Amino acid sequence: MKKFNLFKEIIITDRNVLTEAINSGKLFGIRVDGNICYEPFTLDDILIYRGTPDASLPIETIFGKNYQVLEDNDRVLIKAFSNWQEIIGFNSPRATYDDTTADGVDEFSTKEMENIGWHASEFNIKYRTLVDVLEDKCEGTLICIEQEEPYQFSGLGFIDDLADARDVLFEYCQREIQRLINEDEDYAQDNLNDDELEAAEFFKI
Known part of the structure; x- marks a missing residue:
């Protein structure tokens, strides 16, 4: 099995795809591989974020204080370890x-x-x-x-x-x-x- 240690990993997602998800108003997830997915989530969807964020907020703060987010041209870099308790909650059913x-x-x-x-x-x-x-x-x-x-x-x-x-x-x-x-x-x-x-x-x- 592959170990994905959130203390060490930076999740990289496509800025345009992420922006589209934010603006959709739909509940979506960001997977450990950086891909965006929507409900219904499957057993393949191991998420570091799940929600419907406020589209009026800047990307750096849009996921809340427990995420570190950095924009890098067409990429968005995310560190998620501080949100571990919530990550457990929305992943454990799968x-x-x-x-x-x-x-x-x-x-x-x-x-x-x-x-x-x-x-x-x-x-x-x-x-x-x-x-x-x-x-x-x-x-x-x-x-x-x-x-x-x-x-x-x-x-x-x-x-x-x-x-x-x-x-x-x-x-x-x-x-x-x-x-x-x-x-x-x-x-x-x-x-x-x-x-x-x-x-x-x-x-x-």
């Missing part, structure tokens, strides 16, 4: 997973992936582990704020191909649970409780 709280990821947005996470937890496979697998093996975008000192991280994950992600998670859990059953006495076949047996059956073990 995110595959939410890693914005101190508790970390505790569910997936699709029923199929959530079923995998739920059953995997019977073998103590954490959502954090599954997210690490997704970020390593799948295509997508992690929009976040991250800094080293003091360490801070908050992010939303968007997977490009949900069917592929489902298969990647299923196969990982299947291998890992089979390994635990073979190698860990606590998870030996004869020691499994009903929930663990149900989970093993779910993963076709």
Whole structure:
């Protein structure tokens, strides 16, 4: 997955296209790739701005105090990290997973992936582990704020191909649970409780 750290990234959008959107009076969004989009937003629309701004304001201030905006000939450069809380709000309904709280990821947005996470937890496979697998093996975008000192991280994950992600998670859990059953006495076949047996059956073990 590609990491899009708002602390480091400058979003570049076309000034004419942006001006047209502002003057339209319609609710629009600015994506992380700088493209402008309109409702209804899709799973591909990872936004750094969503709204209907006051067209009478100059571009430098039109998005509010939490955005840094600079006009550069036919381009508009935008830094958006200060508006992170609002960015979470208008992106989270479309995110595959939410890693914005101190508790970390505790569910997936699709029923199929959530079923995998739920059953995997019977073998103590954490959502954090599954997210690490997704970020390593799948295509997508992690929009976040991250800094080293003091360490801070908050992010939303968007997977490009949900069917592929489902298969990647299923196969990982299947291998890992089979390994635990073979190698860990606590998870030996004869020691499994009903929930663990149900989970093993779910993963076709």
